[in-house]
Amino acid sequence: MKKLKLLVPILAFAFYSCDQYLDINKSPNQLEFDKALPKNLLPGAQVSTYRVQVGTMNQLGNVFMNSWTRNVQSFGNGYDRELQLNLDNAFYSNIWNGLFLNLKNYQAIIDFSNPEGKYDYSVAAAKICKAFYMQYIVDLYGNAPYTNAWQGNDNLTPTYDDDYAIYQDLFQNLEEARDLIAAADPAVVEDISGFDVMLQGDMDRWLEFANTVQLRLCLRMSEVTGAKATFRDQQLAEISGGPFLTDNVSINPGFSGATNANITPMASTYFYDSGSNNIQNRTFIAMTGHAWKSMQSYASTNYPAAGSQEIVPGSGVNYVNLTDPRSTRLFTGGIQGNAVGPRRAVNQGSSLVDVGGPTTTLPGPPSRLGAQGNINPYDQAQIFAGVNDGTPDDFFTVDGFIMTFSESCFLRAEAAVRYPSLFSDAQNLFNQGVTDNFLMRNALIGTYLTTVNASRPNFGFTASTTTAQKLHAILYQKWIALMGFNGIESYIDYTRTGYPLTPLSSIAIQTRKPYRLIYPTSEYIANTANVPNMTAADAFAVNALTPFWVAGAPN
Template sequence: MNRMKKINKLIWVAGLIVLTFTGCTHNFEEINTNPDRPDKIDQPKLLLGGVIKNISYLALSRGTAAVLGDYYVDQYVSMFNDAFNNTQTKEFYYDGRDVQDMINLAEEQNQPHIQGMGLIIKSFMFQQMTDAFGDFPYTEALKGKTDEVFTPRYDTQEDIYADLQVQLEKANELLSQNSVEDIGSYDNLYGGDILKWRKFANSLRLRLLMRISGKTDVSPKVMEMLHQPDKYPLMVNNDDNALFSYSDDLQSSWSPLYTASQEKYDGTEFMSTTMEMHFKAMNDPRMKVYFSPTVKGVENGEFIYAAVPNCIRDADESAYNGGDSYNSRKGYIFVPQKIDVKYASPTVAQGILLTYAEVQFNLAEAREKGIISVGDAGTYYKNGIIASFDYWASRIPANFIEMKSMTNPPTEVFEAADVIPDPAYYEQEKVAYTGTQAEKLEKIGVQKWIALYLCGIEGWSEWRRTGFPKEISVIPPNGLPSSSNINEWPRRIPYPQNEQVYNVDQYQIAVGRQGADNLLTRVWWNK
């Protein structure tokens, strides 16, 4: 892979781009007419579909988020240099403003269900932002239009997390109210199913509580939720997953992976050695879904999966395993239409916001650590693994089976049943829920990390919190020199440079409180 090819690709920092929801400079007010929507909307439900779609793009793991999670390899990104200050501020500012407008309109018009949905979406956005940056404009954010606050102060991450829990509890309460609101066709997440929105709210709250469980006692709040399932329903199966589904009717509704460039799929991103090691150690059939066999292997009628480590130099990568054709790209279920118009699908990839599998892994960890006293940790853990396998089996395109009759299929041919592991999978040493507490927690952490594939920055955030997988490192194997500009894996994303120009006083206060504005300063819950 040559350097110019990589420099020319757009750097997407999934945690970074979400800063743009805050709307904190005068510039934003000067460009506050969004060409993609009317200037005046008086029905909050008209904003719902758009904001859901936009957060789905955050969730659908783009290149840099997947590198931060050490799922993909991209040597330009894993240099971990000043490119991480790039942002798409102007475009994403509209999204945060639309969410706030929707909340305000719903409250004014006494539409508690739409208001509750808005609070969940806003909480999801700010959870992503504070996890990426740490301290962040929150209380005074999104008030340029209503209160002329253009230089919002930065709230501490601790305070943001505390209020996000309040907002999610409020959302659950609003959604519990009896209300006649015609939402169904406007809701492209749950089709107007209010109970599923409540499950999303409470499952997101559980995520937040577990994320800060190393900093504060979350046991009373988690136990309260589990003891009152009618009041605080959680996701109970994959039907409850918070997933944005793309459609095949209009090009604007296609999955971004379907419309990706050939170059992006063929020559810029490969399976990481961390993923390869864990998949092969467990003989995990998800490997053939997440990644494709090597081009050279397919040409020779063999299905070989091989990976590349992050943070190696360009010259070393171009020769690793023999070169690009000897390394595994993203799974063929994600192949762009420009490569294979017949087997590419505009709908297979989904925007994964939060899943039942994640809920089960959170409960497994909570039970193992004694945060909760109900349920069985091993059962929660296995439920999470099964849910992950079932989800990915459900994403296999139906026409993949046609490739079995081909003499030279373009990839390893499999169908949904081939993704479900044999019962022996759960009995092997690296998977079975046995060993010391430390070993069990590592198993939970690794399986959760695998299940968080294509879930934005969540895999990276969980690695920062738990340390699993413990193999993630800027030091390449086999004595190869590192190309990374930092000596350990990133712990946060630096603030965008425009904050140093337009909100400099508040920026300096935040940096003085939190620590140096670089990739290695840890956010509050990671300290």
């Protein structure tokens, strides 16, 4: 597939480059790595797919979920099409192109000659990662090349598979991965701990990851009916006993400040270059009014009028009216007079910085991304431990995150609400997810969890009495927990459930967020005979092009 440049000027993107690993990310149609061993392929594939996840996918999710907007104090445009919901086949095309390019590398490991079982652990890890990332292709695009994909020059125009059939095969990949791990001969199988940059060859944790990915696949299908629901329930029963993730799935091949490409991608994409300078995203990305109001009390917010606290007009659900200590970690004050000024925010679509405290002067520089809440997970940079002083280079080496423990907790909590005959302990899992995210963000939880549980239906689990309130509470907390570094996951949750409630930008030209993205230009040029024809309107309608798990989808 032809790889095109991403048409979003703010987001910088760099492929992983590191001397100890083979650089295989040239073109999905070239077989330069025919002779590469799984140990050469796996680390590059892991890092390259993560870069797509934390870069393009993360940015789109955070804007679509009304967490990020542009700094209108300093920039006249940017995020215009995201805020307008103006989609075409150039819109965020690097999600498709980037994932397909690097999924080829996982497929090469799966297809590698392995008659004696030497590479069983590598193949198992590749199958799990393939399921993890191919799920996003289906979730964001529906039908896609799959059975005949990744064949290079042997098939430059692969046909499209039905999205539900792809999902079924992803479940099969996970089952096969578990079987490979269980049956591997210790006397033969290659230890992958030296080149597995995600889980360091801990196959027990790979099993946990596989089960958690399968749970996520099943929950995507929460609204399907008929034979698809029967299949989903079978897959849920298979993993109901776990084990599920007990820790984060992180990634770190040896991030450093040697070059921009060596910095942990979250920091290099949104914060600093290797010279310790702020990159443009640090100035460009601003806190939205929705994010502010979701994490601040009424008394600390300049609502325009009494009774204007409803999240979405007509929803009957008001903002939580509780100050969340994570807020100041996720977004710090903007630079004002060469110092950090007061915190302010921007309602998406506004041309002015228009949200802040009741006595804060407006407009003014809006809040920007906070380092302590976004690139210092669990104080890995040792700022709060007193070892380092918080200069940019302190953040260059921290881990990236593929899937967090808190997400695992919220997935299991949702499963316990929806499928109580198979899963349980929703309250405890909800509490664990919130508590772990406070630790990750270096925020003191104080009385937050106690208060939200006691008296905030739709936001705390205990206070929520209906299924709808419980699901909203789980997905609201999951949105905050993933804010900043895996925003696309919350957007897909929203597409699936409508939760958490999220207002549209005031300049949106559509009445809802899209159900899917449009196939990229690269497919219409290079795979014309097979790519489904669609219009921008199709992205906002439930029809045969909609991902199969969307409620009411006909396919």
